[in-house]
Amino acid sequence: MLKAYVLAEGGPSPAALPPIEALGRGEAGGIGWVDLHTPDKTEEAAAEAFLGGLIPTQEELSEIEFSSRFYVEDDIVIMTASIIVGIDQGTPGLTPFSFALGRDKLVTLRYADMTAFKQFMQRSMKASSGCTSATGVFAALMEAFIDRSADVLERIAQSVDRLNSEIFDQRARRRQRNRRLAGAISGLGVQGDLASKTRESLASLERLVQYAAAMVPDPPKSKGTFAARLKLMLRDIRSLEDHANFVMNKITFLLDATLGLISTEQNKVISVLTIVSTVLLPPTLIGAIYGMNxxxxxxxxxxxxxxxxxxxxxxxxxxxxxxxxxxxxx
The missing domain is CATH 1.20.5 (Single alpha-helices involved in coiled-coils or other helix-helix interfaces)
Structure with a gap:
């Protein structure tokens, strides 16, 4: 799917992309941003004609080495980050999202639906969104991805706090407590996996912002605001990474505590059974030897x-x- 947008003071507005022949002659019709969602060959060719350079393939987006995700080709800066998706559906995962940023032109490439992208589209229609240029759309999209990561971490922290209360609740009966401890292990595993994926996504966003700060020139009309936004993004990402590390450490602590409590409960039962077996063993032995003789x-x-x-x-x-x-x- 290909969608083209004209970037104006009121935010991005949808427009029809001219034919490839017109795009090859530089006649873009005022379009400044093209978004590709799982494109076919024809749509990829149209986006490349609009941009004036090649866009990365799906196989290249999946590679993890730095040189495949961040490079400059034909004065076009290619940057790819891993974005977390599927949280609301209960199937969290990471998917690549690529920016191809040229002179006053931007092409975004993705292969999955993203909550952060939908939230960005709702905000971008406001005049105060700052999405009046290609770099403005790039910065606003990055801020949306960072905000989404913060929301995910907040959700994880709330779930971990709830699990913490269940694990150390002493008021429940023994059977209910054992069931809660068994369920807490599964819950901690789910939250730990989600936290690790969020941490990995934040690391990729940090690399992208650092690369953009070094390779994307500050637009003349921005008067330094673009560079300032990148610095603020980097600061937010690093603070979120610290919070993600704290949450992951807490999950590890709760997992160790849960396993310890389960082991303690099992040891209590085994000790009682051992005592009962020891008490009944001598009478059983005597009865077995002399009972029938x-x-x-x-x-x-x-x-x-x-x-x-x-x-x-x-x-x-x-x-x-x-x-x-x-x-x-x-």
Whole structure:
């Protein structure tokens, strides 16, 4: 899908992209931004004709080496970051998002729907968004990605705080507590995975901002505001990275604490069972050795002896079960 926008004081406004022949002659019709979402070959060719240079392929976007994600070709700055997606759907992951920034022209390339991009489009329609140029759209998009990362970290921190309360809640009964501890391990694993993906996304955004600060010239009309925005982005990203590290350390602590509490509960049960087995072992041993070796046994002529023995067997199995159930060991 290809969408073209004219960049004006009121923000980006959709427009029809001229034919490739007209784009090759530099007739863009005032269009300053082209957004590609899972494009086909024809749309890629139209975007390259508009930009006046090649855009990266999907295979190149997936590579992790610095030289494949950040480079300059034909006076066009190519920058790619990993953006977290799929959080609202419960399937978080990282997907590449690429900027191809030329002179007063911008092409963005993505292969997934992004909440941050949708939020940016809603904000960009305001006159105060600053999306009046290619560098303005680039800066506003980066700020939207950073804001989204902050929202994700806040959600993770809230979930971790809730899990912390469940793990150290002493008021619950033993069975409920054991179930909560078992569920907390799964919850901590999910939040830990999400936090690590967010941390990886922030690291890629930091590299992109550093590269843009070095390679993208400050537009003459910006009067230094573009460079100032990049510095502020870098400061925000680093603060979010510190917060992400704190959250990941807390998740690690809670995971260790949960495993320790589960081990403690299991040790209590095993110790009780060990004591019971030790107490009953001598009578069982004596009964096994001498119980059937007497010549005169009154029970041999007892009419209710066999049913009484069966009842004693059942009772000896039911009573320990009820006791363990009462102590919430089962």
């Amino acid at each position: 007497f010549e005169y046994m009154p029970e041999l002529h007892w009419h209710v002896g066999y049913p009484a023995a069966l009842g004693a067997m059942v009772l000896s199995a039911v009573l320990p079960y009820l006791y363990f159930k009462w102590r919430d060991w089962l």
